[in-house]
Amino acid sequence: MTKIELDLDLPLGGSFRLVVASQLPGRGITGIFGHSGSGKTTLLRFIAGLQPCKGATLIVGGQPWQSGKQCLAPHKRSVGYVFQEASLFPHLSAKGNLDYASKRAWPGSSPLKRDIIELLGIGSLLNRYPHQLSGGERQRVAIARALLINPSILLMDEPLAALDEARKQEILPYLQTLAAHIAIPMLYVTHSVSELSRLADSVLILDKGRVKAQGDITQVSEMLGLSDPLHPFSILPAQVSEVHPHWKLVCVKSHKASLWLPDTGLAVKTKVRLIVQAKDVSLSISAHQDSSILNIVPARVDDIHSQTDGMLVKLHSEAGPLWAKISLRSAEHLQLHSGQALYAQIKSMALSQ
Amino acid sequence: MTKIELDLDLPLGGSFRLVVASQLPGRGITGIFGHSGSGKTTLLRFIAGLQPCKGATLIVGGQPWQSGKQCLAPHKRSVGYVFQEASLFPHLSAKGNLDYASKRAWPGSSPLKRDIIELLGIGSLLNRYPHQLSGGERQRVAIARALLINPSILLMDEPLAALDEARKQEILPYLQTLAAHIAIPMLYVTHSVSELSRLADSVLILDKGRVKAQGDITQVSEMLGLSDPLHPFSILPAQVSEVHPHWKLVCVKSHKASLWLPDTGLAVKTKVRLIVQAKDVSLSISAHQDSSILNIVPARVDDIHSQTDGMLVKLHSEAGPLWAKISLRSAEHLQLHSGQALYAQIKSMALSQ
Amino acid sequence: EPLNLAVASNFAAPMQAIIKGFEEKTGQQVRMSLGASGKFVAQIHHGAPFDIFFSADQAKPLALLEAGYGASDTVKTYAIGSLALWSANPDTDVRQQLQQASFRKLALANPKLAPYGSAAVSVLQQLNLVDATQSKWVQGENIAQTFQFVQSGNAELGFVALSQLIGKAQNARNLWIIPTNLYPAIRQDRVVLKKSAQKPAVKAFLDYLQQAQPRQIITKHGYALPEEVKNAL
Amino acid sequence: MPFNPEDMGAIWLTLKLASVVTLILLIISTPLAWWLSQTRSWIKGPITVIVALPLVLPPTVIGFYLLMLMGPNGPVGQFTQAAGIGLLPFTFWGLVVGSVCYSLPFVVQPLYNAMSAVGARPLEVAATLRAGPWERFFTVVLPLCKTGFLTAAVLGFAHTVGEFGVVLMIGGNIPQETRLVSVQIYDHVEALNYSQAHWLSATMLVFSFVVLLALYSLTAAKKSVGGQHDKD
Amino acid sequence: MPFNPEDMGAIWLTLKLASVVTLILLIISTPLAWWLSQTRSWIKGPITVIVALPLVLPPTVIGFYLLMLMGPNGPVGQFTQAAGIGLLPFTFWGLVVGSVCYSLPFVVQPLYNAMSAVGARPLEVAATLRAGPWERFFTVVLPLCKTGFLTAAVLGFAHTVGEFGVVLMIGGNIPQETRLVSVQIYDHVEALNYSQAHWLSATMLVFSFVVLLALYSLTAAKKSVGGQHDKD
Numbered sequence A, B: 001m002t003k004i005e006l007d008l009d010l011p012l013g014g015s016f017r018l019v020v021a022s023q024l025p026g027r028g029i030t031g032i033f034g035h036s037g038s039g040k041t042t043l044l045r046f047i048a049g050l051q052p053c054k055g056a057t058l059i060v061g062g063q064p065w066q067s068g069k070q071c072l073a074p075h076k077r078s079v080g081y082v083f084q085e086a087s088l089f090p091h092l093s094a095k096g097n098l099d100y101a102s103k104r105a106w107p108g109s110s111p112l113k114r115d116i117i118e119l120l121g122i123g124s125l126l127n128r129y130p131h132q133l134s135g136g137e138r139q140r141v142a143i144a145r146a147l148l149i150n151p152s153i154l155l156m157d158e159p160l161a162a163l164d165e166a167r168k169q170e171i172l173p174y175l176q177t178l179a180a181h182i183a184i185p186m187l188y189v190t191h192s193v194s195e196l197s198r199l200a201d202s203v204l205i206l207d208k209g210r211v212k213a214q215g216d217i218t219q220v221s222e223m224l225g226l227s228d229p230l231h232p233f234s235i236l237p238a239q240v241s242e243v244h245p246h247w248k249l250v251c252v253k254s255h256k257a258s259l260w261l262p263d264t265g266l267a268v269k270t271k272v273r274l275i276v277q278a279k280d281v282s283l284s285i286s287a288h289q290d291s292s293i294l295n296i297v298p299a300r301v302d303d304i305h306s307q308t309d310g311m312l313v314k315l316h317s318e319a320g321p322l323w324a325k326i327s328l329r330s331a332e333h334l335q336l337h338s339g340q341a342l343y344a345q346i347k348s349m350a351l352s353q
Numbered sequence C: 001e002p003l004n005l006a007v008a009s010n011f012a013a014p015m016q017a018i019i020k021g022f023e024e025k026t027g028q029q030v031r032m033s034l035g036a037s038g039k040f041v042a043q044i045h046h047g048a049p050f051d052i053f054f055s056a057d058q059a060k061p062l063a064l065l066e067a068g069y070g071a072s073d074t075v076k077t078y079a080i081g082s083l084a085l086w087s088a089n090p091d092t093d094v095r096q097q098l099q100q101a102s103f104r105k106l107a108l109a110n111p112k113l114a115p116y117g118s119a120a121v122s123v124l125q126q127l128n129l130v131d132a133t134q135s136k137w138v139q140g141e142n143i144a145q146t147f148q149f150v151q152s153g154n155a156e157l158g159f160v161a162l163s164q165l166i167g168k169a170q171n172a173r174n175l176w177i178i179p180t181n182l183y184p185a186i187r188q189d190r191v192v193l194k195k196s197a198q199k200p201a202v203k204a205f206l207d208y209l210q211q212a213q214p215r216q217i218i219t220k221h222g223y224a225l226p227e228e229v230k231n232a233l
Numbered sequence D, E: 001m002p003f004n005p006e007d008m009g010a011i012w013l014t015l016k017l018a019s020v021v022t023l024i025l026l027i028i029s030t031p032l033a034w035w036l037s038q039t040r041s042w043i044k045g046p047i048t049v050i051v052a053l054p055l056v057l058p059p060t061v062i063g064f065y066l067l068m069l070m071g072p073n074g075p076v077g078q079f080t081q082a083a084g085i086g087l088l089p090f091t092f093w094g095l096v097v098g099s100v101c102y103s104l105p106f107v108v109q110p111l112y113n114a115m116s117a118v119g120a121r122p123l124e125v126a127a128t129l130r131a132g133p134w135e136r137f138f139t140v141v142l143p144l145c146k147t148g149f150l151t152a153a154v155l156g157f158a159h160t161v162g163e164f165g166v167v168l169m170i171g172g173n174i175p176q177e178t179r180l181v182s183v184q185i186y187d188h189v190e191a192l193n194y195s196q197a198h199w200l201s202a203t204m205l206v207f208s209f210v211v212l213l214a215l216y217s218l219t220a221a222k223k224s225v226g227g228q229h230d231k232d
C-alpha cells in the first residue's frame, strides 16, 4: 500500500495556481481528469519532484517525499513517469533508452523486459533513434521505459493519446493488470472518459487548478458521468456470478439485477465496473421477449431533465441508478413521468467494464 | 478545386517504404487513417515539401509541386501544417507565433483572427511563451497558427489528440465548416474512428506504407467499419427530409427508410452521414411500439459472422447495409439465420452524424 | 649543470656559433634563451634562472645592477652594433631616396625599445630629416621585425642592423652603412647575475669570450668589438 | 595617473578596430557557420579544421606570413594594388584583415554550435508559414542563436582588443593609425615603464568588463529561451 | 629539411603541453560551464565576463602579471613555495598554468553554450529514471554536448599550440624545458632563419590538421544527434 498524501499550493507564473490537499489511494489506478490547462501535468510533475513547491507536503506510502522544506530528490523517488511528450533521449537508440531504465531498475519483482517489448510492439524498432520513429512509436518506447524502471508509483500523462484504437485496446488491459497484480498505484492523466471509466478505480477531477471532485469512481460517477453533459453515463459496480463459455457471456450481479455482458475472461466473483452510456439505455413499457437485447431491467423514473438535444432520464433500476437519454418525441410517446414504472433495456454488447 | 495528385515511392531508412499513387479530392476533409508507424506523418511531410522524395510527382490544383526533379520549395506551397507535436517557436510568445503566421498569410479571404483565437480559447494565453503552456494549450496555438496562414490546403497531424472531449466538440464543427465554406481541402490524420467518420468526406487508409483502401467514406466504410474488428460500425449516407424543432429532432431519409436523430441545427436537404455502431443495433422479430427506440427499420439477415466476443450480423435494412453486433445467446434465442426477416432497432440518441 | 644565457634576439646568430665552440672546447653544456631585452629584465626580477644576460643596450644591465640583481663589476660591452640603411630592391638608391623623402614607408626599430631605433632617430636628426619623414615611419618592436618590414618590400627602405645583412649580396646603391659619427655607438652590454657570480662555468664562458675565435665570430657577424672601436676613434 | 595623448589615441583606435573587426567577423562567420551546420558534405570536416588551423601558429608568425602575402610581392598585395586599394600593411585596414583572419575561429565555432542546436523542426515550421530561406534565417535561426552570437561577439571583441602579435607585425606601430592599446601596453612593459603599463592594463580591464557586461545584460534581459525547446 | 634536435625537443614539448593543458582545461571548464548554464544567480553575468576578460590584455602582458603573481614575491609564488611545490615560472608547470588561464574562455564558452542547449527535459527524464546528479551529467549532458566538447578541445588545443606571448614571458624560452614550437618558430623568424621557420610552420600546420581532423572524424562518426531533439 503506497498511499499518497498531498498538500500543496503552487502558484505558476501569476495567473495559474494549483491547490490540492488530498489523499490518493495506494493501489489501483487513479484517473486525473480535467480540461486542458487545469493543472494535471503540473500535479504529476510535483509528485515526481520536478516541480518544486514551497512548503508543500507529499507523503507516499508513509515515506515523506516532501515536508515543508525537506524535499526528496527526484531520482530518489521511485516513480515511473510517462511524459506528455515522449521525451526519449535523443542520443540513445530505442534500445538504449530502454536499457537506461532497466539498468537502473528499482529492486523487486518486475515484469519481464521481453514481455513489455512485445506487448508494446516495439521489438523491430529497437535499433532506431528517436528521430527515426513515428509519434506513436516514440510514445510506446517511452511507456516501456517507464515500466522498466520498476517503480512503486506510475505517473502517466496521456500516455495513449498518440496511439490508434487497436493499440490502445492492447495496452489498456495490460496496464490494468499491472496496477492490480504488482499492486503499484498509477496516476493516469487522460481526456478520454472511456479510458478513464475503464481504467480508473478512483478519480481526481481538476478544474482550473482546484480539486472539483475526488473519490472512488462510483462516488464521483455522477459528476464524472455528467462531466460532459451531452454524453452522460452511469457506472454500476458489479460482481461476476456466472460464466457461460458457450455463449461467450458472463452474468454479473449489479445491485439486485443480473446483467449479461461479453466474456473477456473474467472469473466468477471478480468485481467489475460497468459503464453504461445514457444513450445506450432505451426504455419500454413492457418487457419484450423477442429482441436481441439481453438486459431488460425493471426500473422507475426518478427524474427527468430536459437538455438541448433530448431528455435525460434518471432511473432507479434494479441494477442501480442509471441515466437514460431519449428523445423528446419518445418521452411524449411513452408519456414519461416521474415515478413511472417501466423497463430499461441495455444491449449487452454496449456494456464495457 | 485543389485536387491533389500524388505518386511517390519513398524508402525511409531501410525497413520502411511509403508507396502512394493516388488522387485526393480537392475539397472537403480527407481522413488519413492507419496504425502507428504506417506512414501518415511521412505522407504529410512529403506534401508539405519537408520530406524529399526522388522522382515523385505531386500536383496540387493543377500546379506541379513536384514533378521528378523539379520541386517547389516548402515556403512556396500554400499549406497550413499542424505538426504531430505542437512545434511552436520557442523564442516567440503565443501571440508572436500567431503573428508570425498572420503577417505572412496567403492572400485571399481568410477567417478572422479574433474568431480563431476565441474558438480555440487561447485569448488569455497570448502573452505566454511555449514553455509556459500546457500540452493542450500549445496544440491549440499551433492549430490557430496553421489556420492564420490562410492556406489552400490544411495538413493536420492528429491535431486534437491532446485535447479534452469538450474542446474537441467545439473545434471539430469549426474545422468542418472551414473545409466546407472556404472550400480548402484538408488532410486530417487521426486514430479516432469517430473523429474520422464525423469529419472525413473521403478516406485514405495506410497500412505499412501502402494504400490499403481509398475513396469516398461510404465506399470504404465497410473496410473502415471493420478496421477495428471488435468495434465495427456502418456508415449511412442520408439527407434531411424534415425538421422537428419541437422534438429537437430531424428526420433523415437513408435509402428507403426514415430515421430520427438529434437536431444539431441541420437544414432540410442537408446531406449527412450517419455512423451506426454495430453494438448500438439491436434486433427484434416484431416491431415494438412501446419503447423509446425511435428508429425501427425492417431488415433481412444477409450474413452472420462468429467473433470471439459475439456475433456480427450483416443486415440488408431499408436504411441501407447495417452491421449489428449481438451476443451468441441472443442469436440462439432469436434463432437467427441468413435470409431471416426482422427489425433493426437503433436508438436515435446513439446516432451521430 | 648547464649554463643559462639570456641573449637579446639580434645577437642570436653569433652567440649560437660562439656557444658551439665553447661547448666543443669545454664540454660544458650551454642553454641559450632568446628574447627581447625588456622581457628578460622582467623575468630576472621574478626569479628567472639565467646566469648571464646579454642585453641589446646598456641601460638594462645597469638597471639590473642597480636593482641588486647584477653582480658588481660584471657589466661590460660585448659587442657594438652597426646601423645600415637598406632597401630590398637592388635598384633603389637608398641615400638619394632618404634625402628626397621619396618613399612610402621608412622602417626603423621602436626607439623606446631598441637601441637601433634610437640610433636611427639620431641619424635622421643629424640629417635634419625627422620632420620630413616622421609621417612615413613604421616601427618594428625590435630590429628583426624592422628588417622584415624592409625585406618584404612593405617599407621601401629602413634602418636595420648591419649584422642582419651579413652574407647577403648587396651593392653600393641599396645599402648604406651609416657613418658612426651620425649616431651614438650602439653598445650592447652584458651582466652576470648576482646568484651566479661564483659559478665556475660563468667564469669559463666569460674567459672564453676573450679568446680570438669568438671575437672573430662577432666581427664576422657585422658587429664591432669595443676595443676596435676605441682604436678607430 | 592621467593618460598621455598617445595612450588616448591608442584606446580610441583599439575600440574602433575591435568594433569593426567584430562586425566583419560576425558578417563573415554567420554564413560560414550556417553552411557548416547545414551541410552533409565530406568537406565539412576539413573546412571546420582549416578555420581553426591558423590558431596553431604563433600570432607573430601569422603576422609575418600576412606581411609577405599582403606586401608588394605577395599575391594579395599584387591584387590589392591592381584593384587600386594600394597596400594593406601599416594601414588600419591591414590590421582589420589580420585580426579578422586570426580571430575567425573564435567567432565561427560558437555560431556553428548554436546553429547546429536549432535543429530542423523550427525551420520546417517556418517554411510551412511561408518564410523563405532568408526569412527563416532572420526570424528563426538568428533569435534562437542569440546566446551563440553573444559568445561569438564577446570572444571576437575581446580577442581583437588583446591580440597584438599579428597587429605588431603588420601594423608598424603608427600613431593614430595602427598603434593599439595592446601594443602600447606591451611597449610599456618592454620599456620597463611598469606603472604606466599597470595603469593602462587596469583601464582596459575595467573598461572591457563594463562593455562586455553591458552587452551580456542587454542580451540576457530579453526572455532567454534558446535551446529549451519544450516543457511538458 | 630535417629538424634539428632543438626543433624535435620543442615539438615534443609542445604536444605534451597542449595535451596536458587541453585536459586540464576540459576538467576545469566542465563544472564551471555547467554551473553557468544552470545557475540563475546574478553573478552569472559577471563571472561569464570575467572568464573572457584576460583576452583583452596582450598575452605578453598577461604573462607579465602571471610572472608577478607566481614569482617569489607574488601571492601565488608565496603559496606554492609554502606548499613545497617551489616556484612555477620557468618550469613546464608554469607554462601549464599560464596557458590554462589564457585559453580558458575558449573552452568554457563552447561548453557553456552546448550545455545551455540541452534544456531541462532530458535531465528531468533521467531523474525519474533514477539517475542522480552525477549520473545525469555523465549519461545525458556529456553525450548531448559532444559537439561542444569537440569544439572546446579543438580551440583549446590549437590555441595552446599557437600561443606564445604568455609562454615566452613565464617560460623564459629555455631549451628542453619551456621552449615550445611556437617560440621556436618565432625565434627562427626573429633570427631571420626563414627556411627553418617555414619548414617548422608547415609541419605544425600539417600535423595539427591531421590531429584535429582525426579528432573531428572520430566524434562525428558516432551517430551525431545532439541538439535535434525531435523529428515528427
Ligand SMILES: Nc1ncnc2c1ncn2[C@@H]1O[C@H](COP(=O)(O)OP(=O)(O)OP(=O)(O)O)[C@@H](O)[C@H]1O
Residues within 6 Å of the ligand: A012, A013, A014, A016, A034, A035, A036, A037, A038, A039, A040, A041, A042, A043, A084, B131, B132, B133, B134, B135, B136, B137, B162, D232
Ligand atoms: N511556467 C509557467 N508559467 C506560467 N504558467 C504556466 C507555466 N507552466 C504552466 N502554466 C499554466 O498552468 C496551467 C496548468 O498547466 P498544466 O500543464 O498542468 O495543464 P494540464 O492540465 O496538463 O493541461 P493539458 O491537458 O493541456 O496538458 C496552464 O494554464 C498553463 O498555461
Ligand SMILES: Nc1ncnc2c1ncn2[C@@H]1O[C@H](COP(=O)(O)OP(=O)(O)OP(=O)(O)O)[C@@H](O)[C@H]1O
Residues within 6 Å of the ligand: A128, A131, A132, A133, A134, A135, A136, A137, A162, B012, B013, B014, B016, B034, B035, B036, B037, B038, B039, B040, B041, B042, B043, B084, E232
Ligand atoms: N528517419 C527515419 N529512418 C528510418 N525509419 C523512419 C524514419 N522516419 C520514420 N521512419 C519510420 O517510418 C515509419 C512511418 O513513420 P510515420 O512517422 O510516417 O508514421 P505515422 O503513420 O505518422 O505513425 P504515428 O501514428 O505513430 O505517428 C515508421 O515505422 C517509422 O519508424
Ligand code: MOO
Residues within 6 Å of the ligand: C008, C009, C010, C011, C035, C036, C037, C038, C056, C113, C114, C115, C141, C142, C143, C144
Ligand atoms: O635585440 Mo632586441 O631587444 O630583440 O631589439
Ligand SMILES: [Mg+2]
Residues within 6 Å of the ligand: A040, A041, A042, A084, A157, B134, B135, B136, D232
Ligand atoms: Mg498536460
Ligand SMILES: [Mg+2]
Residues within 6 Å of the ligand: A134, A135, A136, B040, B041, B042, B084, B157, E232
Ligand atoms: Mg505520425
